[in-house]
Amino acid sequence: MARSTTLFGIAGAVAIGSAFTILSSLGKRSLLTVVASGIALLVFASTRHIQLLSRRSPKRNARLQVNASSQAVRRPPMDYNLFVLGSGGHTKEMLMMMDDGSHDFTNFHRRYLISSGDAMSENHLEEYEDGLKTLCKSHKSSPGTYDKRIVTRARKVHQPLWSTPLTALLSILDIFPALLVPPDSEAGKKLRYPSRVFSNGPATGFFVALAIHLLKMFYLAPESSMKVVYIESWARISTLSLTGKLLLHTGIADVFVVQHEEVALRYGVQNAGEIVFNSRRLDDIEPSPVKC
Template sequence: MVLRLSYMVWDAVFLCFDVTEKMGLLRMLSWAYQKWQHAVDQGFCTNSTPLIYLLGLKKDLRMECSFEDHRLAMETGLTVGSPSCCVNPRDTYPAWTSAKPHLATSGNFNGVYKLRSSKSLVKNKCPLNRHAQPRESLINIIKLSRLVLQQQGCKLTSDGDHRTEMITSAALMAGIVAIAVVCGALVSLLVYFLRSWSLVILIILTGFVGICICVTTRHIQLTQSRRSRVWPSQPHPGGPSPPRLSEDYYLFVLGSGGHTKEMLMMMDDGTRDFAGTHRRYLISSGDDMSQNHLEDYETELKASSAAPGTYDTRIVTRARRVHQPLWSTPWTGLMSFLDIFPVLLLPPSADGGRKPKPRHYPGIIFSNGPATGFFVALAVHTLKMLGLVPEDRMRFVYIESWARISTLSLTGKLLFYTGLADAFYVQHEEVAGRYGLVNAREMVFNARRIE
């Protein structure tokens, strides 16, 4: 496969897997270099080999060596690159910048990693590249969302306001039920006294049309309110920081096919400060891989962070399995849609479930492409149309998958054309230009890496 790929001209190659053993990485890189060298000797490609990016979770070889990058850059000739989170080592530390994998022995290969690890420990003392631009992360998006709401006059509810809104929402729901009961009683009386089914049907149709008009009006009102907010790609430099709420609660929609890995990589901004926050993860049924990745991530976060916060998981029916026939998708989609409401409405618990957290609804919901994400957005929209949740809660933020380099995914297109997302981000310039969306750049290589 590498030999076939080497016949083409590539600027970069991405290898997505977890590396857990140094010599395994060395053998893999040596083999890849030999294949490209063979292609060069045969005249199939130029002498310039592409950059190789190794992508994986934080429990892999790089974190084992305390290397604080989400990427191990392989420079020209497949050399082991330097940390991109600190100074440019070509100018400052030329002696340890790289080592040829095909010439490296186990000793100097390990030595390079040890030296890189020690440099990462003094990361905060190293001057950053002046031309670098920080990548976005979900933590930055959270801060940005509060800034946008604050600047545009949206009130961030406190706990007392939240209880008031709960009473108001309950009263509104009771009013809707009462109206429905009254309408049903009126229809029954009309059937009994008029004994004219044609007139009754006409009245029912008139009521149905009226309901459709009300629903459409409310939908337009919500979508226009979302679109009226301008979400810049970066918080305004030097601007005031929004106040941190006493308790934060966020929902993350995970999914198979790489969506979970992307989400977990985007979540970390380098500080790992989740003090006072609660994370709820929504996982589709049968997605054991996402469950395993999540457990590994939270275990590592708890061990490495002084303030990891709390988290829980909720399982819902999978909206659509891979290669599932389209004719059966509406049924599974409906089951998933109904399962989502308890996930949104049940409050998180603290201290092992002994007492409820003050925050009842998630402040922000994140999704990056799984089909279940669209049904979550639809459920949120339904709750807001009925007035059951405040409009400043359950903000739905969609980040298109990093794998979508030219067009939106099906989930992205549905959210884009229906206007259900409060904020919409993509990770490639071509997609941003085609749809007029905000380009947050490669959030998979999140804000822990500045380059």
């Protein structure tokens, strides 16, 4: 540990020395240009961030309309949504929340974002989509289309914190194409960007929301697209997850709700109820899709 600390100290000293050498070699005019550009960029980014937050805040605690007795959920004639899947329980919860008993998804595309190495989520997803296809076939309706994108895991379990920034950066670089490249489907041809992006707590969900916020800040994506809907995991019965806390304090989610009253009161957010148990599957074998 001491050796590692010493090496980091030497590397840091070399880096700082190099930076001062570069700065001193720049002409005064060049240095002023760099500083002025940096300040202008900071002002622009801060202004855009505040603009986006001010337009988003009235919607953040919007109540999700969950009606277990309804026979179908109204959807636009053509839609494209993205779902962030997390390892294990997060994925199972998300698929349960997507289940509302509907069985016609004509011109509806689902894109799933899965972290690298998460074979369990891929298996759950394929089982879910197979069950959906069977359900729709029995009703002589369309299951719509779907695809999946694998991105670098933002942070592995027990991964050292010092290495997390690098993997998080790699994850964001993978996330941008997943958001910007439209699916090869009718909905994808009509709708370039997903209309809504759903997450329920995996770490990748925060970086997806951050990537979307950056795209909108720099006018690379329209503000009307990619609305981030964050539904805190049902397992969080008294406190928010780290992902939830980050999204709450940064304000970059368009809708932010929890599933337990204690959490809602503690953080002053909307309690949408136990959405994960509001599904209306025909049985335990045939799941039915997307409620959100």
